[in-house]
Amino acid sequence: xxxxxxxxxxxxxxLVAALREAGKELDGTEGxxxxxxxxxxxxxxxxxHGLEDFASNADGKHIKVVLxxxxxxxxxxxxxxxxxxxxxxxN
Numbered sequence: 485x486x487x488x489x490x491x492x493x494x495x496x497x498x499l500v501a502a503l504r505e506a507g508k509e510l511d512g513t514e515g516x517x518x519x520x521x522x523x524x525x526x527x528x529x530x531x532x533h534g535l536e537d538f539a540s541n542a543d544g545k546h547i548k549v550v551l552x553x554x555x556x557x558x559x560x561x562x563x564x565x566x567x568x569x570x571x572x573x574x575n
Contacts, residue, residue, distance in 0.1 A: 522553025
């Protein structure tokens with residue numbers, strides 16, 4: 485399975501734009517995409533919508549999305565709004 489790693493070394497204010505750019509890289513990608521969120525400390529509703537849109541786009545192309553380096557607080561928010569089932573997680 486092919487794998488593409490996308491490093492999102494953006495803070496919370498630029499994360500939505502970084503997700504849009506990463507979404508453009510899904511064309512021609514097969515297998516899975518790893519989003520490195522290790523630099524993200526907290527997320528807001530805009531980021532949640534961006535992650536949801538990214539996951540939907542990847543699902544439509546049969547690409548598995550893996551989130552790497554998600555901190556506990558961000559994971560709790562994703563779990564609370566039931567987005568964790570759309571992603572795999574690695575440290």
